[in-house]
Amino acid sequence: MSTFDTAFSTISSIEGGFTDRDRLADAGGATKYGITERVARDWGYKGEMKDLPIEIARSIAKAWYWDRYQCDQFDPRIAYQVFDAAYNGGYPVKWLQECVGATVDGNIGAETIAAVRAADVWRTIALFNAKRLSYMTSLTNWPQNARGWSRRIAQNIINAV
Secondary structure: OOHHHHHHHHHHHHHOOOEOOOOOOOOOOOEEOOEEHHHHHHHOOOOOHHHOOHHHHHHHHHHHHHHOOOHHHOOHHHHHHHHHHHHHOOOHHHHHHHHHOOOOOOOOOHHHHHHHHHOOHHHHHHHHHHHHHHHHHOOOOHHHHHHHHHHHHHHHHHHHO
16 A cells, blocks of 8 residues: 555545535535535536545645645655645644654755755744744634644644654
8 A cells, every 4th residue: 555545544534425514614614535616616516515436536635735735745744744734724834844854945956855855854843834834824724624723733743643
């Protein structure tokens, strides 16, 4: 099983099946396997969100949240953190660049990849999750999601260990 397959299996089980939460709690609206309706429509999916096949969700996740962020270039433990943050929302490239001392330009290029590869994995994971959690606590929907998001970050760190 590839690193992506393992990461997608983990995230799709966390995200679960179809959900359509209150927009105050989840601005993403209707989702399945964590893929929002907007993203699915941009991909070309025309069916009901509750019927989104897992293979389409997998293809979207691979292209939009794994390949776009060049996760194959990183240690699998760092790759998962970036993938999960990209999937769940935020600024994973900026956070990663800040963690490893790369130029913070929002683009993953050769400099960022080299800096991530040279950086200490555990320090990068700790700083990345601290930045991510700090961002999450600043969101207006933090009160509705605090428990779930905190558990998600904690589980990401546990899984990396």
